[in-house]
Amino acid sequence: MRQRFFNRINFTDVALGIIGAGLVGLIVIGSFKTLAEGNYTTRQWLDFVVFGIAQGSIYALIALGYTLVYGILRMINFAHSEVFMGGAFTAYFAADAMAKSGFLKANTFISILILFAVAMATSVLIGVLVERIAYRPLRRAPRLVPLITAIGASFFLQYTFKGLYGSSFKAYPEIAALKGNYTWGDLNITKIQIVVIVSAALLMLGLYLYVQYTKAGKAMRAVSEDKDVAALMGIDVDAIIVRTFVIGAALAGAAGILYALTFRQVNFFMGFGPGIKAFTAAVLGGIGNIPGAMVGGLFLGLFESVGPILFLDGLNVPAPYQLKDVIAFTLLVLVLLFRPSGILGERLSRNKA
Amino acid sequence: MENESKTNWWLKAIQTGLIGGIVAVLVSLIGMVESFHERDIIAGQITMGETLLLLIVVSFGYFSSRGTEDTPLSKRLTSGALTSLMIGSLTAGLVLVGKVVNLRKVLVNASPNLYKILTFENENTTTAVIVLLIAGAVIGLLASLVHVIPLIWRRAIISGLTIAALIALLQDLIRITLSRFPAFSESIAWMFGSRGEEGLSVNGALVVFIIVTAINFFSATRGDAVRGRVRALPSGTQTALRWTSWGLLGAFLLIWPQIAGPYLSEVSNSIGLFILMGLGLNIVVGYAGLLDLGYVAFYALGAYTMAVLTTTGGEITANIEWTFWQALPVAVLGAVVAGVVLGIPVLKIRGDYLAIITLGFGEIIRIMFLSDFLKPYLGGSFGIVLIASPTLGSTALKTPQTLYYVILAACLVALFVAYRLRDSRIGRAWKAIREDEDVAQAMGINLTTTKLLAFATGAAFGGLSGAIFASKLSTVYPHSFVLLVSINVLALIIVGGMGSLPGVVVGALLLVGMPELLREFSEFRLLIYGALLIAMMISKPEGFLPEAVHKRELHESDNVSHPAGA
Numbered sequence A: 001m002r003q004r005f006f007n008r009i010n011f012t013d014v015a016l017g018i019i020g021a022g023l024v025g026l027i028v029i030g031s032f033k034t035l036a037e038g039n040y041t042t043r044q045w046l047d048f049v050v051f052g053i054a055q056g057s058i059y060a061l062i063a064l065g066y067t068l069v070y071g072i073l074r075m076i077n078f079a080h081s082e083v084f085m086g087g088a089f090t091a092y093f094a095a096d097a098m099a100k101s102g103f104l105k106a107n108t109f110i111s112i113l114i115l116f117a118v119a120m121a122t123s124v125l126i127g128v129l130v131e132r133i134a135y136r137p138l139r140r141a142p143r144l145v146p147l148i149t150a151i152g153a154s155f156f157l158q159y160t161f162k163g164l165y166g167s168s169f170k171a172y173p174e175i176a177a178l179k180g181n182y183t184w185g186d187l188n189i190t191k192i193q194i195v196v197i198v199s200a201a202l203l204m205l206g207l208y209l210y211v212q213y214t215k216a217g218k219a220m221r222a223v224s225e226d227k228d229v230a231a232l233m234g235i236d237v238d239a240i241i242v243r244t245f246v247i248g249a250a251l252a253g254a255a256g257i258l259y260a261l262t263f264r265q266v267n268f269f270m271g272f273g274p275g276i277k278a279f280t281a282a283v284l285g286g287i288g289n290i291p292g293a294m295v296g297g298l299f300l301g302l303f304e305s306v307g308p309i310l311f312l313d314g315l316n317v318p319a320p321y322q323l324k325d326v327i328a329f330t331l332l333v334l335v336l337l338f339r340p341s342g343i344l345g346e347r348l349s350r351n352k353a
Numbered sequence B: 001m002e003n004e005s006k007t008n009w010w011l012k013a014i015q016t017g018l019i020g021g022i023v024a025v026l027v028s029l030i031g032m033v034e035s036f037h038e039r040d041i042i043a044g045q046i047t048m049g050e051t052l053l054l055l056i057v058v059s060f061g062y063f064s065s066r067g068t069e070d071t072p073l074s075k076r077l078t079s080g081a082l083t084s085l086m087i088g089s090l091t092a093g094l095v096l097v098g099k100v101v102n103l104r105k106v107l108v109n110a111s112p113n114l115y116k117i118l119t120f121e122n123e124n125t126t127t128a129v130i131v132l133l134i135a136g137a138v139i140g141l142l143a144s145l146v147h148v149i150p151l152i153w154r155r156a157i158i159s160g161l162t163i164a165a166l167i168a169l170l171q172d173l174i175r176i177t178l179s180r181f182p183a184f185s186e187s188i189a190w191m192f193g194s195r196g197e198e199g200l201s202v203n204g205a206l207v208v209f210i211i212v213t214a215i216n217f218f219s220a221t222r223g224d225a226v227r228g229r230v231r232a233l234p235s236g237t238q239t240a241l242r243w244t245s246w247g248l249l250g251a252f253l254l255i256w257p258q259i260a261g262p263y264l265s266e267v268s269n270s271i272g273l274f275i276l277m278g279l280g281l282n283i284v285v286g287y288a289g290l291l292d293l294g295y296v297a298f299y300a301l302g303a304y305t306m307a308v309l310t311t312t313g314g315e316i317t318a319n320i321e322w323t324f325w326q327a328l329p330v331a332v333l334g335a336v337v338a339g340v341v342l343g344i345p346v347l348k349i350r351g352d353y354l355a356i357i358t359l360g361f362g363e364i365i366r367i368m369f370l371s372d373f374l375k376p377y378l379g380g381s382f383g384i385v386l387i388a389s390p391t392l393g394s395t396a397l398k399t400p401q402t403l404y405y406v407i408l409a410a411c412l413v414a415l416f417v418a419y420r421l422r423d424s425r426i427g428r429a430w431k432a433i434r435e436d437e438d439v440a441q442a443m444g445i446n447l448t449t450t451k452l453l454a455f456a457t458g459a460a461f462g463g464l465s466g467a468i469f470a471s472k473l474s475t476v477y478p479h480s481f482v483l484l485v486s487i488n489v490l491a492l493i494i495v496g497g498m499g500s501l502p503g504v505v506v507g508a509l510l511l512v513g514m515p516e517l518l519r520e521f522s523e524f525r526l527l528i529y530g531a532l533l534i535a536m537m538i539s540k541p542e543g544f545l546p547e548a549v550h551k552r553e554l555h556e557s558d559n560v561s562h563p564a565g566a
Helices: A002-006 A011-037 A042-073 A080-101 A108-138 A144-165 A191-213 A215-225 A227-230 A237-263 A272-285 A290-315 A320-338 B009-031 B031-035 B047-062 B071-099 B110-120 B126-148 B151-169 B172-178 B184-193 B204-231 B235-287 B296-310 B324-346 B351-370 B399-424 B425-435 B437-442 B447-473 B483-496 B501-517 B519-523 B526-538 B548-554 B558-561
Strands: A181-184 A185-192 B040-042
Touching: A002 B399, A011 B324, A011 B447, A042 A080, A042 A191, A042 A237, A042 A272, A042 A290, A042 B235, A042 B296, A080 A108, A080 A144, A080 A272, A108 A144, A108 A237, A144 A237, A144 B009, A144 B526, A144 B558, A181 A191, A181 A237, A181 B425, A185 A191, A191 A237, A191 A290, A191 B548, A215 A227, A227 A237, A227 B071, A237 B184, A237 B204, A272 A290, A272 A320, A272 B351, A272 B483, A290 A320, B009 B031, B009 B047, B009 B071, B031 B047, B040 B151, B040 B204, B040 B519, B047 B071, B047 B110, B047 B126, B071 B110, B071 B126, B110 B126, B151 B204, B172 B184, B172 B204, B172 B235, B184 B204, B184 B437, B204 B235, B235 B399, B235 B425, B235 B447, B235 B501, B296 B324, B296 B351, B296 B447, B324 B399, B324 B447, B399 B425, B399 B447, B399 B501, B399 B558, B425 B437, B437 B447, B483 B526, B501 B519, B501 B526, B519 B526
Parallel strands: none
Antiparallel strands: A181 A185
């Protein structure tokens, strides 16, 4: 028995084990030291947590788009980050016009709804066009091919928007009603963070109900399970794929507005960072799995906002916040190595992985 | 697609026109037309911007009037005209809307200048619109008439036009290069527009067009006979012929910087560095089929190793101060080690995940170089300055014209290595992995070592390229090592043809050389790359100069239907 165990261990496993153990060790030592030093108050930690949750819910919304498309087409829709950017960038012009005419101040709630509508509509348009032009002709191509197309689509969209709207950063108008914050004891939360968390939660709840309890949702799940069999059952696969892109893009558009409300800046390149983080989140939660994307997003947001200080401050790394992306990617590597199916994912079968 | 014959052909023509019109409007609104308008193709007659619009109209008109072989001419003419009319009317629509509403508040490129170009500088909007519509329809008719021309002539004429346009675009260079030789000064004045004007003169354009068309026509009609005669020569003569042509190419490469001058040598150097990287990534992606989006990491590592080892001053000095030649092997070795170290964790990861995770690695390396954490060693955003240049004897190879030889040598070595590896045992193992990992493993291929070797070899080329890059600029900054470099390299091997060595060279010439030479292109570089990647994947996934195996594989269905086909 013991002999067989040793025979089955190979070089790769050992190397992976060492890498994993080293990273986990660093994380534990770093956190322990940071907490022992006690440079940060409870209030600061809570701030990090709240910020992480707000950020994470934006990631989760974008991640849903990746996960939905991956679930059905088994491809990473690299252009999804540009779908997110396109919505937020286009809605800027609506926001700017409403701010200048005073409508934004007079009817804040309606204005925000209009912003959501504009962003979601633009994102849906981009998403559907990308699917039609770039992905549909390649349904049966080898897997590398649509992936490269997706990368191409992503760059094409980025620079199209740069050409259309210019390359400068545009500042979203400040919304007076969303200024300020609430405090309960040590917990401090801004109004914008509340808006972000609540609207993200509502959208995700809506999506969950739609996919689980409507006929269309059932069809989506069926196509995700097996396209050919679904087609035999009388489901219009192409229509379902388009619908998936529409839903994913709409969520990305909404995420774009939430992102713009939080950071108040848009630019043609804004999609890249959140896009790749959201993909990480989708993998973390188990790609193709809808609740997984939500959990993964929140987890990544938290990890990214609490992590740098918690893990690295104790190790005397200067300016740990600069390394938050490194932490996010390291997390992705660790998850892919040790639990490729993600936190909530079922074991991926061959044809899914 | 199956019910092509059932749908109304004229509806289809209008639909094609609608798409073409959207393309034309989009191209105008992202500023391409206006920016291209500044360069003349034929001095004082037609600009690149106009050519671009013309090209859209012609190609959509041609496409829509394609039909089948027995489509009657009248049908073809009508569909071509309809399509082009649609493009014209959409463009006219843009002009009309632009006159009424100020689009510029949102769309930065909807400038008065753009409207001027689109209306052919007509002040009166009504006439402009009418002119646009008529011009569209007429061009569409002409485009559909192309189908009447026999195929040989069609090809010859298209290549004549393309080469003439290319020469017109590159006229700066040709003029600068030739003006170093006084003997050519008169022919330059005759061929090209007068000083200050760009593009070919009318005479020049005609001459180039006629010569190229004639050559093409003769090679199409007589080419086979000539080739047959060459094949009939004794094998010794044939070998000699081949070696002579290789020798001529080698001699040309050797004297090239002397002909080209410093600017063109500099451009050649950038192309050379990208050829090096392309060859490396070609091993990872093209041979072994492992999609690596973080290839820039090895480039960066090579550059930083060179920088740290040879820097002689500035904020960051490690006081090592090696020479270029001492540091070069270390830089390459460093990249190889990094290739293996980064390769180990991703051994079990396939396909899409591999792409994302390598992209993550690339970003991690860049962020680390940029961070305050490593600033004492690598200089953070200030980078490292005063990096040694390569030396030959006691002379430092500092100018682009001398550095060219270092890069040329590196490229030749890399080409040789990649060529020899391709059909070696390990090369065949890589291809087996690319085709099917599980089957390859079942055939007894050790996946671990084979994959790691691919990563390591690819990384070595990247590191070499990076090391030369660092000493070429004599400074390194983290900002030189962004994701775009990886995408650039990926795009060039895909355009050239994955797994194909000549493809890498051609891809680098096209995708690195062109944007360096044409400032208008460099502005829209990534836009064009993106569109090119999509178009290539949809219509020609094997690339322009495909590797034989790859081509066969991607066109499996064609082979099935024509089993006897070549």
